[in-house]
Amino acid sequence: MSMKKIGIIGGCGHVGIPLGLALAERDFDVTLLDINAATVDSINHCILPFKEAGAVAILQDHIGKNLIAATDAGLVKEQNAVVFVTGTPVDEHHNPKINDVLKVIRTYLELMNKEQLVILRSTIFPGTTELITQLLYDRFGSAKLAFCPERIVQGRGIEEIFNLPQIIAPSSEEAYREAWGIFSKISPKIIRLAAKEAELVKLITNTWRYLEFAAANAFYMMVEHEGLNFYTVYNALKADYPRAEHFPPAGLAAGPCLFKDTMQLSAFYQNNFFLGQSAMLVNEGLPNFLVDQLEKKMGSLGHKKIAVLGMTFKANNDDTRESLSFKIKKLLEFKMALVLAHDPYLNDSLPLSEVLRQAEGVILGTPHDEYKNVALSVPFVDCWGFWNRA
Ligand SMILES: NC(=O)c1ccc[n+]([C@@H]2O[C@H](COP(=O)([O-])OP(=O)(O)OC[C@H]3O[C@@H](n4cnc5c(N)ncnc54)[C@H](O)[C@@H]3O)[C@@H](O)[C@H]2O)c1
Numbered sequence: 079m080s081m082k083k084i085g086i087i088g089g090c091g092h093v094g095i096p097l098g099l100a101l102a103e104r105d106f107d108v109t110l111l112d113i114n115a116a117t118v119d120s121i122n123h124c125i126l127p128f129k130e131a132g133a134v135a136i137l138q139d140h141i142g143k144n145l146i147a148a149t150d151a152g153l154v155k156e157q158n159a160v161v162f163v164t165g166t167p168v169d170e171h172h173n174p175k176i177n178d179v180l181k182v183i184r185t186y187l188e189l190m191n192k193e194q195l196v197i198l199r200s201t202i203f204p205g206t207t208e209l210i211t212q213l214l215y216d217r218f219g220s221a222k223l224a225f226c227p228e229r230i231v232q233g234r235g236i237e238e239i240f241n242l243p244q245i246i247a248p249s250s251e252e253a254y255r256e257a258w259g260i261f262s263k264i265s266p267k268i269i270r271l272a273a274k275e276a277e278l279v280k281l282i283t284n285t286w287r288y289l290e291f292a293a294a295n296a297f298y299m300m301v302e303h304e305g306l307n308f309y310t311v312y313n314a315l316k317a318d319y320p321r322a323e324h325f326p327p328a329g330l331a332a333g334p335c336l337f338k339d340t341m342q343l344s345a346f347y348q349n350n351f352f353l354g355q356s357a358m359l360v361n362e363g364l365p366n367f368l369v370d371q372l373e374k375k376m377g378s379l380g381h382k383k384i385a386v387l388g389m390t391f392k393a394n395n396d397d398t399r400e401s402l403s404f405k406i407k408k409l410l411e412f413k414m415a416l417v418l419a420h421d422p423y424l425n426d427s428l429p430l431s432e433v434l435r436q437a438e439g440v441i442l443g444t445p446h447d448e449y450k451n452v453a454l455s456v457p458f459v460d461c462w463g464f465w466n467r468a
Contacts, residue, residue: 081195081259085109085157087186088164090117090147092128092334092397093199093228096235097161099133102140104263110147111154121147129396129423132236154186159195159260162186163228165334166200172341174203183210192218195256198225201280201339204346207273211249224248224257225273227280232333233395243267247276281346284339285354290324291331292357295364298328298461302371309463328461330402330443331361332391337400365405368441368459369413375457376439380414385437387430387452388444389421396423403443410441422448 084101086094089110102108112118117127124141126133137145154160164182169175179202190196196214198207207225214221225247230238244265248254258268271279301308308328316322331337340358344351373379391401398404403419410417418437420427421444427433430448434440439457442449445464452465460466 081106081158081256083107083109083156083158084161084260085111085154085159086161086163087111087154087182088162088200090114090121090127091163091165092232093163093230093235094161095121095126095133096130096230096239097163097199097228098145099136099140099236100239100264101260102145103136105144106260106263108140108145109153109157110145111149111151112147113149115149118147118149129233130236131234136236151186151189154189155191157194159197159256160186160190161197161199161226163199166202166338168338168341168345173345174206174342176203176206176209179206180209180213183213187213187217192220192222194222195253196221196223197257197260198223199228201227201284201335201342202277203342204274204277204281207247207249207277211273214249221249222253222256224253225276226257226261227276229280229283232392232397239264241266243269245269245271245276245279247271247273249273281339281343284336285343285357288331288336288340288361289353289357290326291329291336292360294326294328295331295461296360299360299364299367302367307466308461309466312463313467327463327467328364329445330364330391330461332400332402333397334391334399337361362402362405364461365402365409368406368461369409371459372439372441372457373413375459378413379410379439382415382438383418383436384410384415385418385420385433385440386410386443387420387433387440387449388442388446389419389427390423390444390446393445394447398424401443406441406443422446 084106086098088094089098090112098108098110124137166179167175211221211223227245229242244261246257298308301311340354344354386403386406389403390398407417407419418433420433442460445462
């Protein structure tokens with residue numbers, strides 16, 4: 079069957095939009111289905127809800143032609159393939175909220191038929207693909223499904239979709255052929271795996287990243303605790319030393335994926351994944367360490383004006399989801415400091431010049447380019463080494 083019409087459930091989110099644009103660019107007819115009516119409306123008016131490199135030009139080329147956004151769930155019936163990319167959060171015990179995932183799938187399955195290919199693209203707990211395959215069998219007596227995880231980095235999704243290998247874990251040969259027919263048009267390489275292998279690839283990829291940041295952060299705290307500058311050590315160990323090439327700088331490891339996916343992997347291994355839990359303690363403990371560092375430099379922070387520069391979770395991006403800058407803000411407020419939160423991507427703060435004029439101390443939350451040439455005459459804490467990395 080020709081796989082011309084593709085519906086994306088959760089299509090107006092951070093994963094749905096880059097995928098939808100990439101598919102539209104390759105001549106598929108794409109419907110972004112989403113319950114967020116405001117975002118649906120803005121996309122149809124050619125306005126993206128967040129920053130994504132290269133996205134606006136593609137949106138302008140395709141919207142209203144072979145790309146639309148819609149809230150009408152009934153449109154799912156018209157699609158050859160239906161991709162699910164809604165969120166997959168963890169609960170208060172850091173265990174996956176699996177029922178939320180199944181609920182969304184069940185809602186749309188009601189409207190679908192057995193000829194349609196189901197593609198799962200969210201990051202899911204190992205075993206979820208198998209469960210959903212069972213849901214399909216229960217409803218249709220057969221299952222045409224593929225788990226095809228998304229691995230793009232936030233903000234540069236379009237470029238990465240066209241360059242990263244695509245993993246496909248199909249429920250049958252037919253599902254593989256059809257999923258291949260779609261992804262071979264946008265990906266340079268297809269890797270076929272079994273469902274649980276693919277689920278683990280995705281979770282381990284993100285967890286590996288989280289562990290790398292935790293290692294850097296643990297060394298940062300160790301060296302700075304000793305009263306030395308971490309970046310003197312870091313710059314020296316990295317200089318012309320090939321095996322340290324990928325050693326990241328210290329920094330706030332936040333955002334909607336890394337912490338969550340490490341906790342999913344920990345839940346998968348029945349909470350025996352001590353390394354993942356330790357990484358979480360290190361990364362989540364860094365904000366406390368930074369506030370303590372500033373306090374050591376300034377004495378009591380009570381009633382002092384402290385600027386937090388950068389509130390988004392990564393540099394040069396407007397996404398604040400799970401940003402640890404907000405944790406720093408809360409910790410400072412608990413010390414009775416007067417916090418001046420600033421971010422060039424959010425328009426609810428004072429101008430940077432005014433923040434810098436008033437601030438008696440500074441913590442760098444996010445190393446946005448806009449802060450590169452800031453000249454500070456007050457005590458500051460910069461775990462990123464943004465102002466003194468080689
Ligand atoms: N953000 C990333 O860069 C990234 C990268 C790889 C994988 N992932 C994974 O992809 C999944 C989605 O993440 P995201 O960042 O795109 O989330 P998101 O919150 O940006 O997008 C989810 C979208 O789904 C919509 N939605 C929720 N319920 C719906 C329903 N019942 N029907 C239709 N639409 C619905 C929301 O309105 C939202 O637009 C998660 O599993 C995440 O871990 C994210």
